Amino acid sequence: MAKKYLEKNVLDAAMERFEVIFKNFDNIYFSVSGGKDSSVMVQLANMVAKKMNKKFDVLFIDLEAQYRNTIEHIEELKGLSQIRDFYHIALPLALRNAVSVLQPKWICWEEESKHLWVRNLPSNSININNCPFEWFKKGEEFEEFILQFANWYKKKYEGKVACGIGIRTDESLNRFRTIAFQDKKLTFKNYHWTTKLKINEKHIDVYNFYPIYDWSTEDIWGAVSKLDLKFNYVYELMYKNGVSIYEQRLCQPYGDDQKKGLNQFKALEYDTWSKVLNRVNRS
DSSP, X not given: OOOEETTEEHHHHHHHHHHHHHHHOSEEEEEEOSSHHHHHHHHHHHHHHHHHTOOEEEEEEOOSSOOHHHHXXXXXXXXXXXXXXXXXXXXXXXXXXXXOSSOSEEETTOGGGGGGOSSOOXXXXXXXXXXXXXXXXXXXXXXXXXXXXHHHHHHHSOSOEEEEEOOOGGGOHHHHHHHHOGGGSXXXXXXXXXXXXXXXXXXXXXXXXXXXXXXXXXXXXXXXHHHTOOOOXXXXXXXXXXXXXXXXXXXXXXXXXXXXXXXXXHHHOHHHHHHHXXXXXXX
């Protein structure tokens, strides 16, 4: 973990960022996908929160067509000691389907498609049968849900709200731009690794923060090894299947980039393969 930031290694810098957030915000939640970056982020946050006697919440959006190992890892993370509430969302959200021109969108957890579901509805989830969000509508876009949840969370709790996002700038130009261009965003106390949220071009009093934005892939796996962190075992299976650590992706399988990895389901979870293939229109 040799990368330096202000004469600190990235692990020490990240821990200091967590301390800044826990000192300055009353209510904090972390957006977790089950992937390596958000997993490391929330486990590091748990270490700092435990030391500072703080609690936090977690948001996980279950996209249905996911690896079994991912869901097993999410269940592991639910056991972190400092979690107050774990929002396991299994609602019918609209997602990109890049494998079909006839069905450019698909809706996960859609009741009408229950016979095609890749997995059963998680028993401990927030779903269409117990949804507490009065603003939610079936087929809502993933990106819109994220913003509306932040606004709902802010209204639920008094005080300052922050949301931890486990993105790294070396993964894409868009992620770099999210962090880099301070003149086009509002930040918390000029910390460039924070961004004040906007809904319909109007700011809301919630800040996203990116505690591991300057980490590399090697830093992620170095932290897993050095700190003996839990990790999603599907990455081990991907590696054994010949996928480089730099090319491993866990997002929903029918996206523009992720569709290239559809064949991985056949190699990694053969029993899920046919369900994933039949879940959406692939014409």
